[in-house]
Amino acid sequence: MTALGIREVSEHTGLSIDTLRWYEREGLIPLVERTSTGQRRYPPAAVRFIALVQALRRTGMPVAEVRHFVQLGGGRLENHPVRLALLEAQRESIERQVDQLHEDLAVLTGKMAEYRRLIDAGLDCEDEVAAPEGGTGRHLRSTA
Amino acid sequence: MTALGIREVSEHTGLSIDTLRWYEREGLIPLVERTSTGQRRYPPAAVRFIALVQALRRTGMPVAEVRHFVQLGGGRLENHPVRLALLEAQRESIERQVDQLHEDLAVLTGKMAEYRRLIDAGLDCEDEVAAPEGGTGRHLRSTA
DNA sequence: GGTTGCGCTGGAGTGGACTCCAGCGCGGAG
DNA sequence: CTCCGCGCTGGAGTCCACTCCAGCGCAACC
Known part of the structure; x- marks a missing residue:
């Protein structure tokens, strides 16, 4: 319901659309859903997660390490x-x-x-x- | 007299020898002298200048901008x-x-x-x- | 007097993190 | 129905800042 489209997330986070898609491919952004036609939807949890990823990246954590962090399973x-x-x-x-x-x-x-x-x-x-x-x-x- | 060789400067600054040479080629490090056989000698002023360059680079100034800064002439x-x-x-x-x-x-x-x-x-x-x-x-x- | 080691040069190669693109599909406006 | 704009994908391209040679010279040590 409150899920956002990729453009909105881009504007909200300052990350480019390309970067958002690339991060997702690289496994830095989980929780992204799709509409029936394949468009990305970002529920609030995904948006919050992106903020964390941004904090990690901005503070110099390499993409590979963020991925490692993310791969530590679905919050178990x-x-x-x-x-x-x-x-x-x-x-x-x-x-x-x-x-x-x-x-x-x-x-x-x-x-x-x-x-x-x-x-x-x-x-x-x-x-x-x-x-x-x-x-x-x-x-x-x-x-x- | 107190001038240092490239190895010493590398150890002193933490910059690799290759990086020191590359910085010099790129115009980030002035004041470097040579022995009669072509080896680099770093007088104290050069070493001090390198510390400034390091501060600029570490704080995110791009190489091109440091070069611009350096090209602002010999301290005139x-x-x-x-x-x-x-x-x-x-x-x-x-x-x-x-x-x-x-x-x-x-x-x-x-x-x-x-x-x-x-x-x-x-x-x-x-x-x-x-x-x-x-x-x-x-x-x-x-x-x- | 050879060979080991450091330094030199110019140029090629690398790694990281994006950024751009062609080519396609969908859905709404006219 | 046709066109426009947005989004999608996979892959290629770019930029930056180094980093790594190959091939050479000098000097010193044994």
């Missing part, structure tokens, strides 16, 4: 601990990614501060004065 | 504002990524809580009881 009890463990592993991966992002952010902000300082002082860069085809070392000693 | 003053702007854009991108990661994390922890609840209750999944080739709906009504 004995597989829950396994799925839980996979999600836990991914959760840890996400936390590492956040840490890494913060480190990289620090690198960028550091570099940005350097550029601002140089702009203020009216200097070229300390590093990389790599033969700009005109004349070298026109920059002065740093003020600090 | 007039390019500093442009580089600064590019870094600022990337900084914002990183912040969006962190936000997205947190959203995805919430999806995962929510799903994990659900599995834990089901395990405790000894139930199959509410969703996705997709024809596990034996018999449907052996799960009971939820206790909550």
